[in-house]
Amino acid sequence: xxxxxxxxxxxxxxxxxxxxxxxxxxxxxxxxxxxxxxxxxxxxxxxxxxxxxxxxxxxxxxxxxxxxxxxxxxxxxxxxxxxxxxxxxxxxxxxxxxxxxxxxxxxxxxxxxxxxxxxxxxxxxxxxxxxxxxxxxxxxxxxxxxxxxxxxxxxxxxxxxxxxxxxxxxxxxxxxxxxxxxxxxxxxxxxxxxxxxxxxxxxxxxxxxxxxxxxxxxxxxxxxxxxxxxxxxxxxxxxxxxxxxxxxxxxxxxxxxxxxxxxxxxxxxxxxxxxxxxxxxxxxxxxxxxxxxxxxxxxxxxxxxxxxxxxxxxxxxxxxxxxxxxxxxxxxxxxxxxx
Amino acid sequence: xxxxxxxxxxxxxxxxxxxxxxxxxxxxxxxxxxxxxxxxxxxxxxxxxxxxxxxxxxxxxxxxxxxxxxxxxxxxxxxxxxxxxxxxxxxxxxxxxxxxxxxxxxxxxxxxxxxxxxxxxxxxxxxxxxxxxxxxxxxxxxxxxxxxxxxxxxxxxxxxxxxxxxxxxx
Numbered sequence: 001x002x003x004x005x006x007x008x009x010x011x012x013x014x015x016x017x018x019x020x021x022x023x024x025x026x027x028x029x030x031x032x033x034x035x036x037x038x039x040x041x042x043x044x045x046x047x048x049x050x051x052x053x054x055x056x057x058x059x060x061x062x063x064x065x066x067x068x069x070x071x072x073x074x075x076x077x078x079x080x081x082x083x084x085x086x087x088x089x090x091x092x093x094x095x096x097x098x099x100x101x102x103x104x105x106x107x108x109x110x111x112x113x114x115x116x117x118x119x120x121x122x123x124x125x126x127x128x129x130x131x132x133x134x135x136x137x138x139x140x141x142x143x144x145x146x147x148x149x150x151x152x153x154x155x156x157x158x159x160x161x162x163x164x165x166x167x168x169x170x171x172x173x174x175x176x177x178x179x180x181x182x183x184x185x186x187x188x189x190x191x192x193x194x195x196x197x198x199x200x201x202x203x204x205x206x207x208x209x210x211x212x213x214x215x216x217x218x219x220x221x222x223x224x225x226x227x228x229x230x231x232x233x234x235x236x237x238x239x240x241x242x243x244x245x246x247x248x249x250x251x252x253x254x255x256x257x258x259x260x261x262x263x264x265x266x267x268x269x270x271x272x273x274x275x276x277x278x279x280x281x282x283x284x285x286x287x288x289x290x291x292x293x294x295x296x297x298x299x300x301x302x303x304x305x306x307x308x309x310x311x312x313x314x315x316x317x318x319x320x321x322x323x324x325x326x327x328x329x330x331x332x333x334x335x336x337x338x339x
Numbered sequence: 340x341x342x343x344x345x346x347x348x349x350x351x352x353x354x355x356x357x358x359x360x361x362x363x364x365x366x367x368x369x370x371x372x373x374x375x376x377x378x379x380x381x382x383x384x385x386x387x388x389x390x391x392x393x394x395x396x397x398x399x400x401x402x403x404x405x406x407x408x409x410x411x412x413x414x415x416x417x418x419x420x421x422x423x424x425x426x427x428x429x430x431x432x433x434x435x436x437x438x439x440x441x442x443x444x445x446x447x448x449x450x451x452x453x454x455x456x457x458x459x460x461x462x463x464x465x466x467x468x469x470x471x472x473x474x475x476x477x478x479x480x481x482x483x484x485x486x487x488x489x490x491x492x493x494x495x496x497x498x499x500x501x502x503x504x505x506x507x508x509x
Contacts, residue, residue, distance in 0.1 A: 075368075121394050123398060
C-alpha cells in the first residue's frame with residue numbers, strides 16, 4: 001500500500017511542484033542572463049536582486065482580464081493551453097533523477113516509474129504537444145495566430161523526424177528503451193554516450209532547440225512578422241500556460257539529453273576509478289547540475305544568435321539533420337555488427 | 340474485478356467518442372474526438388499488457404497521422420453544415436453494403452472465437468507476452484517477415500509517389 005500508492009503519489013506531487021517552481025525561476029534566470037550578456041542588470045526591484053520577480057509576474061498574470069475573442073471557437077480555445085501544458089508535465093514520469101536511495105529505512109527510487117518503453121513514451125507524449133499549438137492558432141480565428149501555428153507545426157513535425165532518427169541510433173548503442181536502462185548501459189560502458197555518439201548528441205541538441213521553439217529557431221514567435229505568434233489572442237493566465245509549457249519543454253529536453261547523452265545521474269568519467277571521490281556528491285545533484293548546464297546553454301544561445309530564416313530552418317531540418325540521422329543509424333549498425 | 344471495471348469504462352468511453360466523431364457538425368471537432376478516441380484505445384492496450392503497442396498507437400496515430408488530418412481539415416475550412424450540401428457522387432448503397440460486410444466480419448470473428456475456445460485465446464496470450472518490445476520484434480522478423488516486408492515496400496512506393504507528385508510542377 002505504502003510502496004504502491006502513497007510514495008508514488010508523494011513523488012508526483014513533489015515533482016510537479018518542483019517543476020512549476022523551476023519553470024517560474026527559469027523565466028527570471030532567462031531575463032537575468034540576457035541582461036548580463038547585454039551589460040544590463042535585469043529585474044532588480046522586487047526582492048533582493050529581483051528574486052521575487054516571478055511571484056510578482058504570476059500575481060499580475062492571474063489578475064489580468066481573461067479575454068476570449070467573440071469569433072473564437074470557445075471550447076477549443078479553452079482546451080488548447082491545457083493540451084500544450086499537460087504533455088510537457090507528464091513526460092517527467094519516466095525521467096530518472098537518480099538511482100534508489102535509502103530514505104527513512106525504505107529504498108525509494110528517484111523516478112516515478114521505469115517502463116520498458118520509456119524512451120518511446122517520451123517521444124510519443126512529446127508528439128502530442130503539437131495539438132495545443134495547432135488548436136490555439138485555429139481556434140483564435142485570426143490570421144496571424146493561424147499562420148504562426150502552421151509554421152510551428154511544420155517545424156515541430158520536421159524536427160521530430162530528425163530527433164527520432166537520432167534516438168534510433170542511440171537505442172542501438174544502449175540496447176534498451178528503458179530510461180533507467182540507458183543510464184545503466186552508460187555505467188556499464190564506463191563512458192557517457194555523448195562520447196560514443198557525438199554526432200547524435202549534436203543533432204539531438206539542435207533538434208531539441210527547434211522542438212522547443214527556442215532561439216535561433218523561435219520562428220513561431222517571430223514578433224516582427226507575426227505580432228507575437230500562435231498565442232496572440234490569449235491573455236492573462238491562459239497566456240501564462242503557454243509560457244509555462246515552453247519552459248517546461250526546455251526542462252524536458254534538458255533532462256532527456258542528460259539521461260541519454262550525459263550519463264544521467266552518473267558522475268563525470270564513470271569508468272575512471274581515480275575520480276571516485278566525485279561519488280561523494282549525491283547522484284541526483286549530478287543530474288540537476290547537468291540539466292542546469294543545458295538550460296544555461298539554451299539561454300546563452302538565445303542571447304547570442306540571431307533568428308534563422310524560415311526556408312533555412314526547413315532546409316537544415318530536412319536536408320542536413322535527417323540525412324545525418326539516417327547515416328548515423330547505418331554507421332552505428334555496421335559498427336555494432338563488427339564489434 | 341478492478342480490471343473489468345476499467346475495461347468496461349474505457350470501452351464505453353471509446354464507443355461514446357466514436358459516436359461523437361460521426362455525429363458532430365464541426366469537422367475539426369470531429370478530428371479532435373478521434374484523437375481522444377485513439378488515446379483511449381492506447382489505454383486499452385496498456386490494460387492488455389501491450390505497452391509497446393500502446394506507445395506506438397499514440398506516436399503514430401494520435402501524434403502523427405491525425406495531425407495531418409487536422410491540417411487538411413483546417414485548411415479546406417469545411418464550415419458549411421452538412422445538410423446544405425450533398426455530395427452528388429455519394430454512394431449510399433455501396434457504403435451500406437461495405438459497412439454491412441465489415442459488421443458481418445466482426446460478428447463472424449466473435450462467433451468463431453466464442454465457439455472454438457482454442458481459436459482466440461492463443462492469440463490473446465501471445466498479445467500479452469508481446470507487450471515486450473523484444474517479443475514484438477522477434478515475432479515481426481520471424482513469423483511475419485513477409486507481410487512486414489510487403490508493408491515496407493508499400494510505404495516506400497507511397498513515399499516515391501508523393502515525391503513524384505510534388506516535383507511535377509517544379
